[in-house]
Amino acid sequence: MGIRAIVFDAYGTLYDVQSVRLLADELCGAQGALVTQLWRLKQLEYTWLRTLMDRYEDFWQVTHAALLFALAAARIEATPARIDRLMEGYLSLAPYPETAAALEALRQHKLAILSNGSATMLEKLVLNSGLAPLFTEVISVDRARHYKPHPACYALAEAALGVTKSELLFVSSNGFDVAGARNYGFTVAWIERGAPQPDIPTLRDTYRLLRGREEQLGLAPEYRLQRLTDLVPLLRQL
């Protein structure tokens, strides 16, 4: 097939959005888990709802609005200090343990990010994690003023990287993003990070219960991997 470029989703795929949890625990006490879950769920909802209503705002604004909702729902006062620190936390999310090793091992390909994040958010994220030098391009959907899974977002990648659809492998662990990339026509590898056991369901599990499983949208990924480093043997075959 001749893959020349590997395009990664950022939040949830390369970077762990749940890594703000420690900060949320510090700032919101026992409600830290709840705030973390609601924040991420609402953040995604707002990207979808704003795209549907054609009322685009950038991901920093969406993330801020989602945080306000999450704090109100958890009955935590939305003080400027709390908001500022949590928002800043989004600029230094932890990469998953295998992220750096996987990217290093794939360097003979063009590596890129295609993310909902604003250009500024993504720039800080890759700088703070020390991964910036590994990427040929860091593409924000802000250029299209739509959010994933709208096709206009995925359409940004080929032009930015100078490759054709068939030369590009798209990598995401978000089910809606897998579906969106497949819908657009990309070949997709799904990083299946696994859902929690539903035996004692608490809100702490909500995000993974809702997202850590293949979506029923009729757009299955071509490849299913457990972690980013599994891309290395896959790319040898493609």
Next chain:
Amino acid sequence: MGIRAIVFDAYGTLYDVQSVRLLADELCGAQGALVTQLWRLKQLEYTWLRTLMDRYEDFWQVTHAALLFALAAARIEATPARIDRLMEGYLSLAPYPETAAALEALRQHKLAILSNGSATMLEKLVLNSGLAPLFTEVISVDRARHYKPHPACYALAEAALGVTKSELLFVSSNGFDVAGARNYGFTVAWIERGAPQPDIPTLRDTYRLLRGREEQLGLAPEYRLQRLTDLVPLLRQL
């Protein structure tokens, strides 16, 4: 202002989507609550994601796909009997306790439903609940092949009812629907059914924690009511 028509959302506003919970408990045991919550959350997600990807399927198909996801996430076997009975349950959801009284008291206005439900689902729902004679029109977004909050859905109401935007009051308890109707230009009354206490958050609360609160989308409703019968004094003023 001269309101001539009152247009209601169906699921969550006139009819309690949580009323399938008893059936889910019977069919899914201790996972009934989890299945009920995930089912509704995924059902809405899939309406948004399909609209964003321009891959419309009707609400019966979307509801079925969401149920498959929910059962898989809860590790409940998706037997035909279980699926059939839960799907049938969606055709006889219980109206909220005040629904019939509120509609009766508002009969001097044209009353209508504008819902994501397919035409067949809505027809059975209003028949099974005995409320069919109260509605001038039961409008399915299926005519627009988009889901709320896409503007094409709301645009169906004026033509179907022969009224102008300013003669129409839109009523919903779903925050995304309030935002969508306001975005389209309708006057909106939000039935604020209230969110649960977040002190002991379990998945049982997820739906209400995520939906039972005003959205942070910059599209606040003009009126906030506690229950449908509060529309009666409001309409006297309008």
